[in-house]
Amino acid sequence: MLETLxxxxxxxxxxxxxxxxxxxxxxxxxxxxxxxxxxxxxxxELIFLTxxxxxxxxxxxxxxxxxxxxxxxxxxxxxxxxxxxxDNAIQKLRQRIGVAYQxxxxxxxxxxxxxxxxxxxxxxxxxxxxRHRVTELLAKLGLSAKLNKPAxxxxxxxxxxxxxxxxxxxxxxxxxxxxxTGNLDAGTTGLVMDLFRELNDNGSTIIIATxxxxxxxxxxHRKFELQQGExx
Amino acid sequence: xxxxLFIFTQTLRNICHSWGVQLMTLLTVTLSVLIFSFFxxxxxxxxxxxxxxxxxxxxxxxxxxxxxxxxxxxxIKKVNSFGKVEKIIFITPEQAFQRLTKQLGSxxxxxxxxxxxxxxxxxxxxxxKDLRNLSRIKEFSDYLTNLPGTQKVQYGQAWVERFxxxxxxxxxxxxxxxxxxxxxxxxxxxxxxxxTLYARQDELKVLRYLGATNSYIKGPVLIEGFALGLFGxxxxxxxLFFLFQWIKHHFSSAGFLGLFELRFLPMSDSAIILLxxxxxxxxxxxxxxRRLLKK
Ligand SMILES: Nc1ncnc2c1ncn2[C@@H]1O[C@H](COP(=O)(O)OP(=O)(O)OP(=O)(O)O)[C@@H](O)[C@H]1O
Ligand SMILES: [Mg+2]
Numbered sequence: 001m002l003e004t005l006x007x008x009x010x011x012x013x014x015x016x017x018x019x020x021x022x023x024x025x026x027x028x029x030x031x032x033x034x035x036x037x038x039x040x041x042x043x044x045e046l047i048f049l050t051x052x053x054x055x056x057x058x059x060x061x062x063x064x065x066x067x068x069x070x071x072x073x074x075x076x077x078x079x080x081x082x083x084x085x086x087d088n089a090i091q092k093l094r095q096r097i098g099v100a101y102q103x104x105x106x107x108x109x110x111x112x113x114x115x116x117x118x119x120x121x122x123x124x125x126x127x128x129x130x131r132h133r134v135t136e137l138l139a140k141l142g143l144s145a146k147l148n149k150p151a152x153x154x155x156x157x158x159x160x161x162x163x164x165x166x167x168x169x170x171x172x173x174x175x176x177x178x179x180x181t182g183n184l185d186a187g188t189t190g191l192v193m194d195l196f197r198e199l200n201d202n203g204s205t206i207i208i209a210t211x212x213x214x215x216x217x218x219x220x221h222r223k224f225e226l227q228q229g230e231x232x
Numbered sequence: 233x234x235x236x237l238f239i240f241t242q243t244l245r246n247i248c249h250s251w252g253v254q255l256m257t258l259l260t261v262t263l264s265v266l267i268f269s270f271f272x273x274x275x276x277x278x279x280x281x282x283x284x285x286x287x288x289x290x291x292x293x294x295x296x297x298x299x300x301x302x303x304x305x306x307x308i309k310k311v312n313s314f315g316k317v318e319k320i321i322f323i324t325p326e327q328a329f330q331r332l333t334k335q336l337g338s339x340x341x342x343x344x345x346x347x348x349x350x351x352x353x354x355x356x357x358x359x360x361k362d363l364r365n366l367s368r369i370k371e372f373s374d375y376l377t378n379l380p381g382t383q384k385v386q387y388g389q390a391w392v393e394r395f396x397x398x399x400x401x402x403x404x405x406x407x408x409x410x411x412x413x414x415x416x417x418x419x420x421x422x423x424x425x426x427x428t429l430y431a432r433q434d435e436l437k438v439l440r441y442l443g444a445t446n447s448y449i450k451g452p453v454l455i456e457g458f459a460l461g462l463f464g465x466x467x468x469x470x471x472l473f474f475l476f477q478w479i480k481h482h483f484s485s486a487g488f489l490g491l492f493e494l495r496f497l498p499m500s501d502s503a504i505i506l507l508x509x510x511x512x513x514x515x516x517x518x519x520x521x522r523r524l525l526k527k
Contacts, residue, residue, distance in 0.1 A: 067441065087446075094443030107435055119442040121242075124234050166442075 015079055016040040017174065017205045018064065023073030025059055025229075033059040035229040037073075041207065046200045048216040049209040051226035057209035058102055060226070061176045064207070065099050066090050078173060095123055098167035102178040102209075104159050106166075108152025112143070115151045116166045123170060137165040140195050142188060157183040164192055168199055175199060175206045181215060189215065239451040243459070246452055250428040254460070257424040261417050261464025261509065262471065268406070268413040269472045269505055273497055275402045280495065282399060286361075289369070289392070293376050294383040295353040298324070307355065307379070314375050315368070316360035325351040352383065417509060421460055421516030425453060429524055436524070450521055457517025458510060465509035469502055 018041040025034040033056045041047050049057050062068040063075060066082055075082045080093060098119070106115050113134055120130045138144045141161040146154060151162055160183045167175055177196070181189040193215055200206050210216070216223055225232045247254055299307055299322065308320055323331075329348035333340045359372065369392065373385045429436065439449060473496065480494050497505075 065441070091440070091443045091445045094441065096443075099441065105438055105441065107438060110435075118438065121238060122439065122442050122444045122448060124238050126234065 015076065017043040017045075017078055018207070019074070019076040020060075020063075021074040021076075023063065023070045023075060025056070025063060025068065026071045032229050034063075034070075034226075037226075037229070037231045039224065039231060041205055043205055044200070044203055046196070046206045046221045047208070048221060048223040049207060049226060050211065050213075050216070050223060053211075054228075055226040056229045057226055058178055061099070061178050061207065061209055064174070064176055065094060065097050095119070095170070096173040098170060098172035098175045098204075100160075100164045100167040100175075100177040100180050102182070104163040106151040106159055106162055109150055111148050112138070112146045112151055112154070112162055113148060115162055116169055119166060119169050125170075133169060134165075137168060137195075140198075141165055141191055155183075157185070157188060160184060161188065161192065164195070168195060171199060171202060172204055175204050177206065177208045177210075179210055179212075180208060181210065181212050186214070239448075239455060243452040243455045246428065246432070246456060247459075250431060253424050253427060254456075257420050258460055258464050258467070260420045261460055261513065262467040264413040264416045265465045265468025265505065265509055266471050266475075268409045269469060269497065269502075270475070271402065271406050271409050272501070272505075273472065273476065275399075275406050276497065276501070277494055278399055278402055282395060285392075285395065289359065289387065291357045291359065291369075291373060291376065291385055291387040293355045293357060293379075293385050295355065296381045296383055298353045299381070303381075307381075310379055311357060311376070314372060316362060318358040318360050320358075321356045323354045323356060325349060325353060328354065413509075414512060417461070417464070417512045418516045418519070421457055421513045422519040425456060425517050425520035426524070429453070429520060450518075453517050453521045454514055457514040457520075460517075461510035461513030462506070464513065465506045468509075469497075469505065472497075 018039070020037060020039040023034055023037045024032070026032050037056075037060065039060075049060065051057055059068065063070050064077065066085075070083075077093060077097070080089070082090070082093075085093065107118075116134045116137060117130045120133065125133075135144070135147070138147060141164065143158060143161055143165075146158060146162075151159060154162065160180065164177065164180055167177065175196070180192055180196075184192065189212070196206055196208070208215070304322060311317060311320060325348040328351045329343070332351075333343060336343065357376070359369065362368075369387065373387060376382060376385045436449060476494070476496050
């Protein structure tokens, strides 16, 4: 099994930051969300993942942060085979992966500040550092006025940007953004893309799943299309 | 260092999140500790009283007739063959009469017309420490009753027996309240903490997604359990101390309690109660989170 997987690896002399090899995901009982998908992302790359609704974009991102487990196939991140990592090692790896979920997964009763601070607290960053980073991110996303508002009281578009700020807080090794501009107008979409570009310039590898053609048209980043679980 | 600071602020945040339930749990722990240590305090004081009474315990053997020196030797030998005694004193009717006169004091004129002859010869036996427990004393008394030349043996049977039963009852109550203490603290703490954890389930889920390790999630909960144990039992012991002072102040001059001095729990016992409660509460908090972290 492993040999056939290895043979199918593209001929690179160094492993990519993300290696997805012949991954299939079947949700019980028989929903095939991903079929034999292989994808490699280099360190520092920005990749777009497109495709119609239900194609499997979210599923692919969930596999990368171990929120779901592949039915078949191999996933490696930064040289770690996710299948063989211990629970604790998975948590440590998750600390280096920022995820902006399609459904945000914010805590509505906590303030905007507390929500964005959470991943930094998990890594025991100092309060000073956290304050600095949170205000910086909010300024970049045009949300400075909302610092102490409960996250649940914000509009969808504002919540979306909070989710992105939380994913970006630790300047992660790998950033996964699921439909990050779905609720945004052109202006705020620009702010979000500027933030991604900045993170990318500073070395973060970024994978963006999106329907929004405007954010990938005219860029020279790689783009993959998922259709009914198959990658093109 | 920063790790502990974070765990600590996280703990405070959790406590603020559900302070009502936490306060109830704290009071439950306090009350259990108070009830247990109250009975334990009575028990230790009673044991002490018992010891004091035991020191004065003696058996009086009334004899048919005066014993010759050889007879006395024989008697001493027989008594010693049952168990160790501290001393044996033979008392003649004259000596007993004198003692009685002394005890009666100014009322001694009631004895004026009487002669010492109405009093029997007797022997007073002061048992050794090893013999001074209730069942041994009873056996000893039966043994002495069956010695030739013995009329009757007296040692305040009824009183000693009742006291012994009382001590037994107290021990039983201490054990029961101790068990209740263990059960209530452990289950209350693990139950409330589990409730508060369920209330925070969304937060815990998000924390897992953000890469929080087990110890990051467990730490604050364990500290909560620890704090509940520390403050709960601390308050309980403090309440007991004030209760004790009050009782001492109001009752120490009254009859029975005047027999001996009331004493508070020794430092070591208080420390054990404190540490025990802390351990139980921490254990309870561990129980509450174990199941939650499994999935
Ligand atoms: N937890 C689940 N259990 C069962 N089926 C699921 C589950 N999650 C997703 N699916 C199914 O898997 C397929 C892919 O879903 P996925 O969410 O990955 O699509 P998507 O490309 O993100 O779509 P969208 O653009 O609408 O977000 C869909 O058919 C969906 O119904
Ligand atoms: Mg999706």
